[in-house]
Amino acid sequence: MKIIVLKFGGTSVGSLEKIIKVSKIIISYIKKKYKVIVVSSAMSGVTNELLSKTKKIARNFPNDEKDVILSTGEQISCALIAGKLRDLGYMSRSWLGWQLPIITRGNHSSSRIIKIKKNKILNYIKKGGIPIITGFQGVNNDFRITTLDRGGSDTSAILCAKFFKAEKCIIYTDVKGVYTTDPRLTTNAKKINKISYEEMLEMASLGAKVMQPASIQEARLNRIEIDVRSTFSKTTGTTITKKKNIFSNNTIRGISFTKNDAKLTLIGVKDKPGIAASIFKPLYENSINVDMVVQNVSAGGKETDLTFTIKLEDLKKTEKLIKNNIFIKYRKLIINKNVSKVSIVGVGMITTPGITYRMFKALAKKKINIEVISTSEIKISVLIDKKNLKKSVEILHQEFKLNNSL
C-alpha cells in the first residue's frame, strides 16, 4: 500500500469554499492510486473564538474542559471534509481522536501523543475509505479528550505518517513553501526547494511560522519526509528531508528574524558563583523562556552586567519577578523593547570558515550595531535595533547570495 498523509491547516479549511477545494486535492491523490490519510486542523479563527469563551466565563477555566471545547473545532472541520467527499461520491468518514484512539499522556492542553492505534484505520483504507482524522487532539488513560500544544495538528500528521508508515507527509498551508526569508519583509525572498530538518527547525523556532517546531523534531527523529506546499497554488513547495539529501550551492540557506523580543540589562550585578542561576530560576519556574544571554567579564571582579532577551509578551511578568527577587542585588534594570533578532541558518556553516566574519562585516558596512550575539552549530544570531531589521535582512540576503538559492 502506498500510503500518504495529507495535513490541512486552519487557513486551508477556513471556509466552506476552501473545504471544497481541499476535497478536490484529496481526490487528486486518490486518482494517483494513493491510500490517503487526511489530518485536519480547525477552521481558522475557530480555536481562538472558543478559547475566548472559556476565558470570559471563568478566570481559572480548567484545562480538561478547555480541551473538550477546543477539540470541537477539528471535529467540525473533519466532518465537513468527510461529508463533502461522500457528496462527491467517495467513501470517507471523520475519525475523532478517541475513535482510533490517538493515545496521549501528560497535562491537558499540552499533551503528547504516545501511540496511534492503527487497526481501525488500516481496515478502513483497505476497504477504500478516506479517513479524515482530527489533528491537535487525542484521548488519555481516563478516556478524556486532550489537546496538544497550539499548532499540534502538524505533530498529529507527522505521527500519523510514522505509525501508518506513510511514504510522505504533505503539509498543505497558506504559503507556497519555506523561503530564504519572510517574503512579507523583502521581495528578495526566494522559495527553497529542499531544506534539512535541522535548518527547518532553526528557521521555525526563529519565527518562520510554516510549521510547529515540535512537529519538525518528530519528523527528524522518525525520518519522515515532509512536503510543505500551498493549498491554493499548483507550484511545488519545499521538501524537508535528511541533511544528506541536500545538495545546495549555498552554505547559508535562510535568514529568519523575530520582532517581538525584549532585551533586559541588569547593571552592576554583584558577581558571585550561581548569580545567573538565581536570576533565571524564577523565570524558568514561570515558563518564561530566556533566549540570548550575555554576561560581561566583571571589571574588578566585584560586579558584572547581565543582558538577556525574552519574548515581549513575557516582559511584564519578568520585570516583576526580577524586582521581587530577594536573592539578587543590582544597581539598575534597563529594558529595550525595540530589538530584533536576525539569524542566518545553514547546515554547511560548521565546515565553512569565515561565515561569522562575513556576517559581521556586511552589517558593519551598513553601520548596523550588533547588541548581542549567539551561535549554534548551524546558526548565528545577532540582536539589532528593530529599525534596522529590513536593511539587515536584505544586506545578509545579498551577502550570502540567497537570490541564487536552489
Place this chain on the structure above:
Amino acid sequence: MKIIVLKFGGTSVGSLEKIIKVSKIIISYIKKKYKVIVVSSAMSGVTNELLSKTKKIARNFPNDEKDVILSTGEQISCALIAGKLRDLGYMSRSWLGWQLPIITRGNHSSSRIIKIKKNKILNYIKKGGIPIITGFQGVNNDFRITTLDRGGSDTSAILCAKFFKAEKCIIYTDVKGVYTTDPRLTTNAKKINKISYEEMLEMASLGAKVMQPASIQEARLNRIEIDVRSTFSKTTGTTITKKKNIFSNNTIRGISFTKNDAKLTLIGVKDKPGIAASIFKPLYENSINVDMVVQNVSAGGKETDLTFTIKLEDLKKTEKLIKNNIFIKYRKLIINKNVSKVSIVGVGMITTPGITYRMFKALAKKKINIEVISTSEIKISVLIDKKNLKKSVEILHQEFKLNNSL
C-alpha cells in the same frame, strides 16, 4: 441517595451570563443535599448555525457526519457549565454521550436511546461530583456519534432520570411553565400547576412547545415526574404527573392551536375502495404527516370530496405528489393556507357529556365557522379561518372557565 436530574434548554444556556446563572441554580440543589445530574442542550442558535454549514457545503450531506458536527453544540455548553462550576469551587466535569456511554440504535440524526450505562456516573456522584451530561446525543454500536430527533435533550434528561432512578426531573426552560393557552396570544392565559402526561402530550404535539412530545411519552411510560420551570424566575412551574394526581376543578385543562397548517380539498374524486389510501401512500412515503381528514359522503356514489390538513412547510411537496399521482382522478384541487387548528384538551372530557356541544355553540355564537373537526379521547380539534384564531381561543378560554384553573 436523593438524585435529581436538572435539564437546561438552549435559551437557558444561550450566553455566558446565562451559563453562570445556570451554575448557581445547580449549586442551590447541591446545598439542599441533592445528588445532581445535569443534562444540557446546546447554546440556542448553535445547532441551527452548524446545520446550515452542512447544508451549504453539500446538497446531500450525510447524516453520520452531520451528527459529528451537531454534537459539538452540547459538548461546548456542557464543558462551559462544568468549567464554571469548578471555577466556583465545586467538583464537576462534562460527560459526553460516548463517555458514559449513552447507547443508541436506529438511523443517524434520529436515533433512540436504548441504554444509559450507569456505573461511571454513579461512582462520580458518590465522590461528590456534579456530572454535566450532553443531551441530544449518544453513540451507536460502531462507536460513532449519533443524535436524537431535534429537541431530543428532553428525552436524554427523562431517560437519565429513569436509569439513575432520580426522584424528579426538572426541565429548566425560558417559560414559567405550561399555560392554559399561549400567553403570547392572549393575556387570559393562566399557568397550570399540575397537568397529566396525557394532557401535556396533546398540548405539546398541538403546538405548545414547552417539551418535545416523545420525551413526555417516555416520562409517562416510566412514571417520571417532571417539573417545568423558568431558569430566569423564582416562581414555581408546572408539574407533569400521573392522571390520578390531578385534582382539577375543570374538565378542560388547556387550549392549544397551530398557525402553520394548510388545508387541501380534492373535489370530485372518483369514489372507489382504497382511493384514500392511494392518495395518502406517497405522502406517507415522503414523511409528510397528514393530520385532519374528512371524506364527504358521496352524493350519487360516483364522486366524493376529500379534505385534509398538513404542515404548511410540506405544502409544495404535497401538491407535487398529488399532481404526479397517476392513480387518482379528481376534478379540482383547492388549497387554503389561512387556517388554524384550535383544540381543547382535558383528561376528564371522556366522562363529561356535552363538551363538544358547548365548544361548537360558543364558536357559533361568535359566528366562527368550523371547517373540519377531529376528536380523540382527551381532545377536540376544529379547523377555522386563521383570522378568527385569537377570538376563538378567547371565547373557549371563557366558556371552559380556564381563568379559574388550578
